[in-house]
Amino acid sequence: MCQQRMEQKNGSSFTGFILLGFSDRPQLELVLFVVLLIFYLFTLLGNTTIIALSHLDPHLQTPMYFFLSNLSFLDLCYTTSTVPQLLVHLRRADKSISFGGCVVQLFVALGLGSTECILLGVMAFDRYAAICRPLHYTVVMHPRLCALMASASWVIGFANSSLQTVLIFIVPRCGRNKIDHFFCEIPPLFKLACVDTTVYESEMFFVSVMILLIPVALITFSYGRIVRAVLRIKSSAGQRKAFGTCGSHITVVSLFYGTAIYAYLQPSNNYSQDHGKFVSLFYTIVTPMVNPVIYTLRNKDVTGAMKKVLCRGHDSR
Template identity: 60%
Template structure:
């Protein structure tokens, strides 16, 4: 039986793709490029949303929050990931793992809530346009922003306390490239039925429920859109909602696959690539999706560039 360490371990070993060093070197350069694009793209969205008066609307208030969230999310994960991809040293300190776990999970949970609020904003704009400015007033926007950030990190705090109270196996080898809850639970040296049940409940509250509310919002939007007789009117609605729908599909699609699929060795490798997708690729694509599909953002960018 595996010897356990009842006290806090000195650190963990993030295995990542250590059995494929050539793949890690390729990922080192590819992810570095993605990180630069993420930083530039999301910073641009934040700046133009702040500097251009025409974008001082609820939609762009939430979009700038999404960009800031993605910026923080990738920064909490990618630097450590790139460091581990450099060579055989895959270590992360116990405190470093705790911090990464807490921050990344908090930001990921907050993004689930934020995407739900953005869907609600689109619902009000399209289904109740005459009441839009009355409902989405500045005070409500600030209150929603507070709820988004606090709810995300409250859930993360609970998960962090429960996870890091577990005694871990003495090898401390985490079969992932980041400190993620499913991977840490696997190296626990005790029965994890309770925490797995709690994780399932948290997934329902922060993934399934937000996704359900988003689908309800877009169901109402679709019903309203079908009543619009003009083709131009329908095109405008699709243009307004298309970017958000693409972001929701990319983010929730990969998260659901990672957390639902059976956990065997084959799907574990698949899970790593899918985790890479929503931690690295999606935050890079988000600003591109909103920029390329949005005339307001392209117009604001053009005005700022002179």
């Protein structure tokens, strides 16, 4: 009787969802738990270190590291919005999430992901100003402008998330509540729909194109100009420094946008749930973990600041 009533209810009145996650591969769950726990701890350590160094070392209190600390904070929040719950579900038979929890998780994860898309574009503009307009860099990248661009990234990112979250949860699901994924994400939520979702998907595709491809176009333009400027530098040491700094950013951009475009800009009929889960694992845990490593290993300023802080702590003892 209760089940019949549940099936008659619209999706918006559900009390919860079931996140199937990797339950179809029980032999992988323990391995995934151990690997993801290690990755998550390294993500917390690496990104917290970047944020701390950016505030502790005066040499890192520049626009580049202001945006980098913003990116690290984003990665910390983004990973924490999904991974702790996944770790719990990997060790428990109960894989439920409340309706409100699913809404909040999608809103937060999508907002943070959208903000990162825009912030990476802003960081490319910062590198363009530093390399192509070095004499005007401090004027162009004024602290007030940096704060404004970072704030705008957050506002636009969460405005996009608000729109897409509303659109996805007004789609009728006719009693379906089993999400074939490890967290609440748009493509698997669309699979629960019991109506034609062409219009909804077209609207979301258009918004996703704006959020993903406009920053990519800005990044491509910026680095095209940067490469031309760097090639004019006569000093090989100067070229290496410029390419080293920009190379870190390009690597991060490639990892993040490559997986995001695969997840959000392919037709729904071509979307594979299994591939989608592992791609989502990549950009929710692997990318946030390797970002600090990429910036640290290829940046002498960060490694130098880390040595100073460690030596200071050792001397104080």
